[in-house]
Amino acid sequence: MMIADYINTEPFLLFFGGFYLVLGLSCFFARQPWEEFTALFIDNDALSLVAGILVLPISLSIIAFYNNWETLASTILMVIGYLAFFKALILLMRPRLIQAFVQKEFVRKWIWLDGISGIILGLALLLL
Numbered sequence: 001m002m003i004a005d006y007i008n009t010e011p012f013l014l015f016f017g018g019f020y021l022v023l024g025l026s027c028f029f030a031r032q033p034w035e036e037f038t039a040l041f042i043d044n045d046a047l048s049l050v051a052g053i054l055v056l057p058i059s060l061s062i063i064a065f066y067n068n069w070e071t072l073a074s075t076i077l078m079v080i081g082y083l084a085f086f087k088a089l090i091l092l093m094r095p096r097l098i099q100a101f102v103q104k105e106f107v108r109k110w111i112w113l114d115g116i117s118g119i120i121l122g123l124a125l126l127l128l
Contacts, residue, residue: 024118052091
């Protein structure tokens with residue numbers, strides 16, 4: 001059997017699995033730009049609005065167009081969709097809550113943990 005036999009074929013799972021896998025790897029291969037982005041995010045309230053504007057349609061597309069709770073991978077994606085929707089609401093309506101969290105030193109210090117979680121999440125969506 002080939003590895004392609006184990007990969008999910010649902011378009012949403014393929015898309016978001018690849019998305020999170022690439023983001024997770026990016027945290028390792030482009031660590032400095034991620035640290036710079038985090039610093040920019042802390043210094044500029046407007047970036048919270050931009051992030052909220054980007055996250056909202058992505059989360060709503062998962063909720064509205066996918067809405068599949070049948071497999072473990074699809075359930076994980078649906079949970080991500082709902083969590084992302086609530087995150088978008090906070091970013092758009094109460095951006096200082098997110099920024100206060102990101103300002104904490106451990107968030108910037110532990111970016112590699114975001115990388116690991118992205119890789120695990122991406123692989124889970126692709127393979128489960």
